[in-house]
Amino acid sequence: MTALAGYWQVDGNTDGDDACHRMLSAQAMYAPGMADRDWGDDQVTLGIRLNRLLPEDAHDRQPLEGGGGRFTLIADLRLDNREDLARALDITADRLRMLSDADVLLAAFERWDVECVHRLRGAFAIMVWDAVNRRLVLARDHLGQRPLHYHRGRRNGRGFFAVASMPKGLLALPDMAQAPDMTRMTGFVALLPENGTASFFEGVERVEGGHVVVVTADGLTARRYWNPAPEMLNLPSHEAYAEGLRHHLDRATAACLRGAGGSVTSHLSSGFDSAAVTATAARQMAARNGRVTAYTSVPRPGFRGKVTRGRYADEGPLAASVAALYPNIDHVLVPPNGTSPLDRIDFGFQFCDRPILNPCNHVWINRINDLAQAAGDRILLSGQMGNMGLSYGGDTLYQELLSQRRYLALFREMRESVRRGRWRWRGAVFHAFGPVMPRSVWEGLRRVTGQEVAIDHVTLINPAKIGMAEEMARGADFDLGYRPWADGIAMRMMVLRRIDGGNFHKGALAAWGLDSRDPTSDIDLLEYCLSVPTEHFQRNGVARRLARTALADRLPAPLLNEDRRGYQAADWYEAVKADAGGIADMAEAIKRTPLAREVLDVDRLDRLVAALPTTDLATARGAVASYRLSLLRGAAVGDFVRRASRVN
Template identity: 25%
Template sequence: MSAIAGVFHDHDEPVSIEVSEKMMKSLAKYPANHVRTWHDRSVFMGCHAQWFTPESVHDRQPCYDERHGLVIAADAIIDNREELFNRLQVEHSRRKRMTDSELIVEAYLKWGEDAPSYIIGDFAFVIWDDRRRRLFGARDLAGSRTLYYVHRPGQFAFCTVMNPLLALPGVRKELNESWLAEFLAIPIILDTIDVRSTVYRHIGQIPPAHSFTVEDGSLKVERYGTLAADVPKLKLRSNGEYEEAFREVFREAVVSKLRTSRNVGASLSGGLDSGAVVSFAAGPLREEGKTLYTYSYVPRPDFTDWTPRSMVADERPYIQAVVDHVGNIAHSHMDFADRNSFEEINDLLELMEAPYKFFENSYWFRGILEQANKDDVSILLHGGSGNYTISWGPALDYYARLLRKLRWVRLYRELEQYGKNMRVGRSRLLPFIGKMAFASPSPSSKPLPNIPLLIHPELAERTGVFDKLKHHDVGLNDSWMNEFEARTYQFDQLSILNHQGTSSTKLSLKYAVRERDPTCDPRVVRFCLSVPVEQYVQNGMDRSLVRRATERYLPESVRLNQRVRGVQGADWIHRVIPSWSAVTEELHELCRDTRASRFLNVEQIKASLTTIGHPPKPEQAFDRHARLLMQSLIVYRFIRQCS
């Protein structure tokens, strides 16, 4: 894994060595095993490398292939190495030591600009093709690594993070109003829909699943693939065959992400997704003589769980059941008693280089990465996309579909079993399912009146932001997608992937710990999309496929748990209450500051302060007004930094 940077002048103008040095110097805040640069008269490329895989210790990027006139700077971990070796007919004697960057070059030599579509893994890379005077690069299908750029007449500059690009003459911290409008208007955790722009007006980004070419003064950015398109339906003969096929694909994805010369860790909650990842990783690591390090966030000891009976904020009993059942695990329960969302803001703004919305979980995200770094963990597995892949299976949406198709017999049998499992009668279920089956909500450009909006009305009007957002399910209207549509949207809508990749890249660079998600591996995504829906909801059980496929892998208390769901971040207000006077004081300062009132809805901030009260109650953790207040502070501090 690396941070890469570069500048290209396409009119034979010499690259400024001073600017290049400034760009590399701004990467010095991240730990590195190796820093190297390469340049000729009109091209500069640099790499700030963190070594994780056994092969990467031999990597000296930027790498210059003199025979073919190619230079590569890559931030990449490739998962389908064996497949690529065979396709490219790489000699067996070269395979063990071949670095991922060298493998990308080989793919480029064979397939040219189609090369990214053959590569599975987390990557962003740039290749300078000296003979063609062409710069080519790409970002992986899931957008797991970021790639920002500045494009001006005669010049193209790129970098893994944004701050080095601000070293370029004329590139300032000028806010992009359109990006900021989307960020402020979207009430859910998603940042923006626009995946090509950034918070800064002069800095763009290559979207997930896209490649770019700079040649003859022009920039071409185009999509090369998708996680979800044209997946043929899988037809097997029995439940057992589907379960075994699942295990085979998922095992391959998990094992491919264990490739490191250091330790492997995993974030572990009490649910199916992270439990499945851990259970499939621990065995192969045992065969290597390694122990799996797992980390779980738990609330502070003085927190009283206010969540309903169907939820649980402290998942320790389920987590411990997984640890005991799976074995070969060194586990840490972590409550981060001295940390809270308010005191993390400045550090997170520096890391994220932009406003962010995951403040409820920010302190334990960072805390787990810090501890993983201390344990010499370089790969941290998680199951972040599992809800739409391995553990998908929305029972009620499926029953609504059966009702629409008038499949009465199957619906009757399923509801009978589901009612027994959930201890609820069919008479209570049918009205709800009927409403789901025949509701016809439609997208609207007007947000619901009960949603408090952080965006200033004038900013919303001059950017037309609500018209831009009306065809996207971003929490502004009654949800108009069922779970079937939402699943397709999850993998087709690049903004969701981009949002996840942005935080993962920037946090991983800081702590030299690479987060990796087997549940979003393209092989897993495509397999899960190919499986008939009847495999996912069966005999009154939601998420049926993963529950059946993990028999013996997971304890029954976790595998068959349908009634209780873990909820993380429920104690963030409880943690912030001692600092609430400081929060309130800063919010009053915000309301008086004209720098903020151009963008933020000051009247709504005042109203939300009144609604929440002083001090707030812990059970207001997911209240829209409480979230708006914390988000307004984050944006306000960022605006002040840019002033």
């Protein structure tokens, strides 16, 4: 990845060079050891620090000028379809070998202007200055894997527009005061989708994933360019759908292996997605005599702790069954080493410019990153987006059957799901009829059955902010009662967009030198899955049916036949109990931060901390909601607000 900076001073570019240097210097961790390179005219300065991650980056000479001097481009990108673009642009194979991805992108912009974003695949953040029309064009890839932020301001009575990859670049500008954006923090504590342009810093906005922003002297316009409304496919057989899925997975994984050389690292849980990515990578790396190091997080040896129904604690055996199929996979089990979830809780602030969501999972993620860095690997594969595509379970089948008045088919599906142990009858009924229940009825039934979903039960939100959070949820058309969705496409798109992951990718690059790549986020793979009829994802009580069929050629039967899900960091409470003193200290630091007290329920925080030494987190009812979800996530938010507020 690469650090970008841009500065537009409409009434004369006198501050641009200094501003871009400040922004790039503040982002040096994302391109260590690289020098600034910039371009400027009488209004705009564009600057870049290039982090060379791809073989073709040897040819990268950004900033690039094109269109006879009309366009100047800088970009942080990996184009997964550069060969397809080259053919469309009449670029020969011999010439393509001497071009960076940025060169191909510039040619695409020269040919199709802003509309080129519809043709791009991969991960990208783009900035283009159009000297003829006096406009600055910004864009991010469909899911926002590369970040881009901006600030609209005035200095010495003169208006300016500044752009940087990360907020810390903008915060380095003169007169930019660092402060957390408390509206965004409230939404984050309430677990709302990260809609809108606000970042976690006041005055710093973000280009949303899948958006194009055009800035002129008259103002700013933004539009979402990726909003799929797919027509359902009508293929001749279930196997035909499975073959299509294999095709897209193979192609997406190959694109993510670009520049891997002889080795690559992957996450390997016992889930379908990371297993599919790891196995597919192993098959493709074998063709070049390459190897895959696959890391699996497991509980400590001898752990026998209780986990919730439908879960299992140790993902090691099933992950090992995947590795055993491929001689070129080096399988590494990663047990906990006693690290507290608080030990690196400042990772979000220091490297990502945003709070982390799940401190427990970051313990094992950070350990895997440490190991990958020590091994000298640069590419880390994952399958984070697979649940909404590759391994989608067909969650809205019941609602579709109900809306179609196919009541007998609905009953049969519910009966088979109960027989397979996926649901109890009560849960199946709730799942089927939840979307048509009033929210008050839904929440009442959940409370009666001991399945509390109230916002203050699973978060540490200040009770005074609940009304604000509910209003924000209504504005985002998000149901805080967490009823099942009736529209499967809308639900999956919401999940895909719920968290802006670009800053986390940057953080992994800065902290460990790892380029995070996720084949399951490939846009063509996702759009293919969105166009598959729901019945191919679930039938006769079998969820994830399409993945089970498609992946039978590369994953072991025991994994594909497992209906339960692994519970990552199942032994989380042991490290929490061991660090009761550290958690108490963290709570005191949070309480000393006025803005943290504004958004967090510090009275409940006090009660949880006081009860921690005598609470058996392994067996106490509500311990997961109170400690893993509420307290630890609240601590992540509080720590971020404290640091962003510069409170000691």
